[in-house]
Amino acid sequence: MWGIIATWVMAKDGIDKASKLLNDNSSCKEALLAAIKDVEDNPDFWSVGYGGLPNEDKEVECDAAYMNGDNLKVGCVGAIKDIANPIEVAEHLSHEDLNNFLTGDGAKKYAIEKGFMERDMLTQKAINAYEEKKKFSKPYRGHDTIGCIALDSNNSMCAGTSTSGLFMKRKGRIGDSPLIGSGYYADSLIGGAAATGLGEDIMKKCMSYEIVRLMSEGYSPQKACEKALLSYSTKLKGDCSLIAMNNKGEFGAATNIDDFSFVVATQNLKPTIYRVSRITDHSELYLPDEKWLSDLLAHI
Ligand code: GLY
Secondary structure (H helix, E strand, O other): OOOEEEEEEEHHHHHOOOOOOOOHOHHHHHHHHHHHHHHHOOOOOOOOOOOOOOOOOOOEEEEEEEEEEOOOOEEEEEEOOOOOOOOHHHHHHOOOOOEEEEEEHHHHHHHHHHHOOEEEOOOOOHHHHHHHHHOOOOOOOOOOOOEEEEEEOOOOEEEEEEEOOOOOOOOOOOOOOOOOOOOOOEEEOOEEEEEEEOHHHHHHHHHHHHHHHHEEEEEEOHHHHHHHHHHOOOOOOEEEEEEEOOOOOOOOEOOOOOOOEEEEEEEOOEEEEEEEEEOOOOOOOOOOHHHHHHHHHHOO
């Protein structure tokens, strides 16, 4: 069985590409990198990679991480600037024995040394949004991270994230996305999970590790996401949306916001967009109607 799941509708084209790769027996790593790079390269998405919204100093600082579920090795970059594909740098770092989490200038130096492509990540559209939004006293918004879990037909799993983080964040601020166990986690013997939302809250409860831990106790991905999110809601109030897939390709999601969506494909399911209802005691997964999809695409 193979499968792949990623946060938000923006992942659809990437999941289309990744599912073809998995169907042709590519590794979960190749599939996940293809899915996330597709989003990083698209300037129409405000919250990831090229065209991402800048920090308060008008710089696009990106966070990304990669976790190999076979050996639990991770690579992470925080506040990296002007490198086209932060997820590739993170994946490369996951092969190192030491220095797996690099930030700022150190992360950029490593990326350049290893031959990763440099790119000015700030687009005119993002500058315009910055100029507009800075007129407001509370411009903080926009942290729609791509988080992705992939399972290949050799039963290997991996997880990855990429984000330009909270819009108008302070220079040097790092959210949950590159933090192991918070923004992502994968263990090929169990499954993987990823989070999107307010990093400052998500990291307090190590949400992704908690979901994988619950799956190891026998909870389905859906129940594990719901249980983790309900435990969060007693103490934390920030936006939080969660996805998970286990090593059988079963998947689930939960959210505390109104408009969370994700994309999933498995050996038995063509790439499909789901919406998720805000959690009460559980979250329902349902297929979006045409109007919702066309309104969303028009907005992008
Ligand atoms: N979840 C992404 C961030 O808070 O930066």
